[in-house]
Amino acid sequence: MFALERHRVIRNYLLEHKQVDVRTLTELLSVSEVTIRRDLEKLEEDHFLVRTHGGALLFEAIREPQTIGTSNNALEAIDIGRTAVRLIQPGDTILILSGNHCMAMVQAIQSITPLVVLTNDLSIAMELGNHKNKQIVLLGGDLSSKESAVYGALTLDDMKRFHVSKMFVTIDGFSEHFELSVSSQEKALLIREARNNAEELIILCSADNFNRHAFYSFGTAKSGDTIITDRKISDSLKQQLFEANLRLFTTVDIYEGPKHG
Numbered sequence: 001m002f003a004l005e006r007h008r009v010i011r012n013y014l015l016e017h018k019q020v021d022v023r024t025l026t027e028l029l030s031v032s033e034v035t036i037r038r039d040l041e042k043l044e045e046d047h048f049l050v051r052t053h054g055g056a057l058l059f060e061a062i063r064e065p066q067t068i069g070t071s072n073n074a075l076e077a078i079d080i081g082r083t084a085v086r087l088i089q090p091g092d093t094i095l096i097l098s099g100n101h102c103m104a105m106v107q108a109i110q111s112i113t114p115l116v117v118l119t120n121d122l123s124i125a126m127e128l129g130n131h132k133n134k135q136i137v138l139l140g141g142d143l144s145s146k147e148s149a150v151y152g153a154l155t156l157d158d159m160k161r162f163h164v165s166k167m168f169v170t171i172d173g174f175s176e177h178f179e180l181s182v183s184s185q186e187k188a189l190l191i192r193e194a195r196n197n198a199e200e201l202i203i204l205c206s207a208d209n210f211n212r213h214a215f216y217s218f219g220t221a222k223s224g225d226t227i228i229t230d231r232k233i234s235d236s237l238k239q240q241l242f243e244a245n246l247r248l249f250t251t252v253d254i255y256e257g258p259k260h261g
Contacts, residue, residue: 001029001030001031003039003042006029006031006035006039007039007042007043009028009029010025010029010039010040010043010049011043011048013025013028014048014049014056014057014058015058018057018058018143019052019055019056019057019058019142019143020055020056021054021055021140021154022036022037022040022054022055023054024055025039040056043056044056047059050122050125050126050138051138052138052139052140052141052150053137053138053139053140053158054140054154054158055140057122057143057150073206074100076206076230076251077100077101077104077206078104078107079230079251080101080104080204080206080228080229080230080251081101081102081103081104081105081106081107081108081204082104082105082108082251083228083249083250083251084101084102084105084168084202084204084228085105085108085109085112086249087166087202087226087228087249088109088112088115088166089112090112090113090114090115091114091115092112092115092116092165092166093116093118093163093164093165093166094115094116094117094118094164094165094166094167094168095117095118095119095162095164095166095167095168095194095198096117096118096119096121096124096167096168097119097120097121097149097167097168097169097170097187097190097191097194098119098120098121098124098147098148098149098170098187099121099169099170099204100170101170101204101205101206101228102121102124102168102169102170102204103121103123103124105168106124106127106128109128109131110131113131113132113133113134114133114134114135115133115134115135116134116135116137117134117135117136117137118137118139118162118164119136119137119138119139120138120139120141120149120150120151120155120190121147121148121149122138122143122148122149122150123148125138137162138150139155139158139159140154140155140158141153141154141155141158142154142155144186151184151186151187151189151190152186155190156189156190156193159190159193159194159197160193160197162197163197163198163199164194164197164198164199165198165199165200166198166199166200166202167194167195167198167200167201167202168202168204169191169194169201169202169203169204170182170204170205171203171204171205171209171214172209172214173209173212173213173214174203174205174209174210174211174212174221174227175211175212175213176211177220178220178221178244178246179213179217179219179220180203180217180218180219180220180221181213181214181215181216181217181218182214182215182216182218183214183215183216184215184216185215185216187216188216188217188218189218191218192218192219195218195219200224200225200226201221201222201225201226202225202226202227202228203221203225203226203227203228204228204229205227205228205229206229206230207229207230207231207232207233207234208232210229210233210237211237221244221246223244223245223246224245224246224247225246225247226246226247226248226249227241227246227247227248227249228248228249228250228251229248229249229250229251230250230251231250231251231252233248233250
């Protein structure tokens with residue numbers, strides 16, 4: 001089968017199913033994985049699809065890249081993201097999971113090279129894909145109907161194959177007992193799996209989300225974990241985190257320099 005005919009079959013499959021994995025295409029077209037990956041690369045150049053680790057997603061199925069906005073909460077998210085970027089060093093291999101604060105990181109990460117970025121967020125992958133000297137790896141999985149991110153069994157299986165020096169997660173709840181939680185079960189499962197393969201967990205959390213629970217827990221903050229929040233965090237909570245040997249940075253640090261505690 002000629003390349004143009006294979007491309008037609010792949011296009012039709014994606015138009016119907018929105019996503020596909022390499023194995024399915026090799027069986028469908030009776031060609032090697034190398035050939036399929038070359039076909040997907042060409043179709044990505046044509047802006048028809050976005051390649052993931054192990055497959056591809058239809059480009060039109062992906063939302064436009066997320067915007068952070070200009071409200072007070074949005075501006076705090078931007079500052080939290082900018083603070084998080086200060087913890088990244090050239091040569092790091094990092095995981096950035098879908099979330100408002102993590103999306104804000106992307107806008108400040110351009111100058112850090114070389115860098116390997118693993119993500120489940122298509123908007124993050126597409127934004128960083130334009131940066132030089134960065135390797136962007138998009139996890140495979142099922143495209144969420146609520147956000148431009150992939151989750152599910154394939155995503156969890158993919159995550160087991162990677163090891164990262166730092167993982168960045170946006171959370172929705174940080175309880176008085178340091179329990180960490182998010183509003184999505186799929187996200188909680190992915191964070192739990194990723195935590196097994198990361199040297200350092202960096203938690204991005206608005207001060208308003210301290211002392212509250214979101215619906216799904218994925219564990220507790222442990223000694224050595226890092227927390228980044230905004231300037232509204234109370235002095236008493238700062239002290240509790242310090243006593244638990246948790247590293248804390250606030251958005252004040254991007255103006256005054258990093259501080260511990």
